[in-house]
Amino acid sequence: MSTGVTISSISDYAILGCGSVGYAVAEELVEQGKDVRIVDRDESRVESLRDQDLDARQADIREPKAADLVADRDVVLILASDVESNKRAVEHIRAVSDNQFVVARASDPVSGDELSELGADIVINPSSVIAESALRALESGELEYNAGKLAEIVEETSTRLAIITQDSPDPDSIASAAALQAIADHLEIESDIIYLGDVGHQENRAFVNLLGIDLVQWDEIEDHSIYDTVALVDHATSTEMELPVDIVIDHNETETEFEPEFVDIRPNMSSTSTIMTKYIQEFDMNVSEEVATALLYGIRAETLDFKRDTTPADLTAAAYLYPFANHDTLEQVESPSMSPETLDVLAEAITNRDVQGSHLVSNAGFVRDREALTQAASHLLNLEGVTTTAVFGIADETIFLAGRSKDIRINIGKVLDDAYGDIGETAGHSTQASAEIPLGIFTGIEISEDTRDTLLDLTEEAVKRTLFDAMGVEGSSEGSNGS
Secondary structure, X not given: OOOOOOHHHOOEEEEEOOOHHHHHHHHHHHHOOOEEEEEEOOHHHHHXXXXXXXXXXXXXXXXXXXXXXXXXXXXXXXXXXXXHHHHHHHHHHHHHOOOOEXXXXXXXXXXXXXXXXXXXXXXXXXXXXXXXXXXXXXHHHHHHHHHHHHHHHHHOOOOEEEEEOOOOOOHHHHHHHHHHHHHHHHOOOEEEEEEOOOOOOHHHHHHHHHHXXXXXXXXXXXXXXXXXXXXXXXXXXXXXXXXXXXXXXXXXXXXXXXXXXXXXXXXXXXXXXXXHHHHHXXXXXXXXXXXHHHHHHHHHHHOOOOOOOOOHHHHHHHXXXXXXXXXXXHHHHHOOOOOHHHHHHHHHHHHOOEEEOOEEEEEEEEOOOOHHHHHHHHHHOOOOOOOEEEEEEEEOOEEEEEEEEOOOOOOHHHHHHHHHOOOOEEEEOOOEEEEEEXXXXXXXXXXXXXXXXXXXXXXXXXXXXXXHHHOXXXXXOOOOOOO
């Protein structure tokens, strides 16, 4: 409803029904210097309000007279505990004017809908407000407790803290590790950010290089015993580590084979960077430009620039980080130069693309940089009419596959899991996913230089057929190349 009221210029308020809720609101508005008129049917209550120098009038809010008494007010708050009285008050006010901004108190969703239909601009339910406030207080209390426990564990480290990212870490994992390292530094504890696998994706390499994040490869560490406290960020498993794990912080629920002393897993947040931002705030630290930029990019990357599974916590964390981040650096990270290897993979994927309706599957052949597959899958998603892509290639006797989708009817993570979950490893979300399948499962042929072309042909046919079946595409294309 258009009220014609400019909220920023409001100075005249009315409160109909001045019980405990109405009085609390009136007190706050008067404290802010607002002109408040109160209407209540209880004569003794009205007299008491007048004794406090408040503008109080006696009238039954169920009667038209109450609406007349507040006809000159910009905003009318109808806050009686009796919802039926509030309904009558809304009716009478709307009979007089459509220009007043009306806030009405409900008792449940049904009465809330009824008040809205009668003309209330905003409906509030005190029970819901109290519940939300209690949950916020609980979350704040839990965070304070967790921060204290985390500090206690980290400060007990006598030498170094090992902060382990997920294998071949993505921006969310790297940023979360950088934040935990900043917290360790705040607590005057030395730490290293350690990764397994490699930092392959060009955006991830640009991310690390531009922000000057110092990562250490697990295999390059000569003596792992220098770490007496170990933290896993953005994952809860690590296959190659032999150290006991003390800390796990993640936004995905995962079963672990160990029992860490500190666990903070919050599936109600879309990124571990969001969780770490909350800790940065709780420790009341001066967040550096590098860490703020890393965390903001981690949140944006994990939520696809706030287009996927974004929660209010992600938004408030991003809002906190925004003024501290370097946005020129963010732009550079998001638009890295393309390596010759990636260009070759993309060219091969374009040439070999097979399109069925809006679904595209392509074979990039033998690849050296498997992260180039994810970039090819993303680029091919920009083709006209294409909503889902899957690009695969062969490396290290393994088929690596990257999938992307912007089709709300398709969960690409589930598609890959349905297709290859029983024979390989899959991971991902509704919009992006990956799979790794042992090559021999498809071919049964021993790999050698002489069999490379045969392997490629057999793999291409098997992978395409399985993928299109999982996508619900019937039949197979013949020499499509996108045509």
